[in-house]
Amino acid sequence: MRTSTDETDDFTELSAQLTGFDDDCIRATGLVEVYRAVAVEQLGTDLFERLLGAQGRPTGELNDDLLDAARAVTFLWYTGSWQGPPPFVVSPASYAHGLAWRAAGLVAPATAPAGYGSWAERPTESEVR
Template sequence: MNEPLPLFLDISSHLTGFSATELEATGMSGVYWDTVQYQNAPTTLDGFLNCSRQILKDGHGNEEEIHQMIASQLFPTDKFNGLAQNIINLWYFGQWVPANQNLSLAMQHNVSPEAYVQGLVWNAAQTHPPGAKQPGFGSWAEKPLSAD
């Protein structure tokens, strides 16, 4: 797995809890990969990808072991300028948060209008994004899927 986009999808899958197929189905993988490349220094991104590749290799498919390595090697905010957290924000909320904590929250931005609509937060909450992907007329009369 030397290609950066498949590696990005694989590590994103472990960070978000959604499969790589589900992530690709959002249609946002290319946009998010471009965002990650644009927002990070090449040395930071290369270090993150190399560490991710090693974690996935050393984990031998053992989810618990992979998650422990991710927590210790990718998740501390001083590692890779908080890139792991930003990848999660991208997939769930379609937003990029600047790594420099001294910057204003006004620097936080939505990657695109479609990123809002395709955010994983809506799937996780079993709902739809307000103002988009409406469930259809009269659907409010049906019990939610998780109501049983």
């Protein structure tokens, strides 16, 4: 039986493989343990363990159950929500740290206040992109 730390490390590596973001970026979200717990609860222990065991294999070699599980975990990282049933957003932090925002070079709307009077200032070049 694996310890939680081993399982968390394995989940981090799997998440990096599925999302294309490196381990450091995945860990920097602060959501690894939260998402691991959501994945275990939603997929079930058996399917979750099989998904961790399939790490490194091309997705074309995965059976339908494992492929669906991989898609669900990828969706979780990019959107901060579980696609269901029933679909749900894990937390406000998961929405704010969804990898979709990072991939687009944006900050999630309504998650980082711009400050008083910021509307009067011209956006910087990086804010326009």
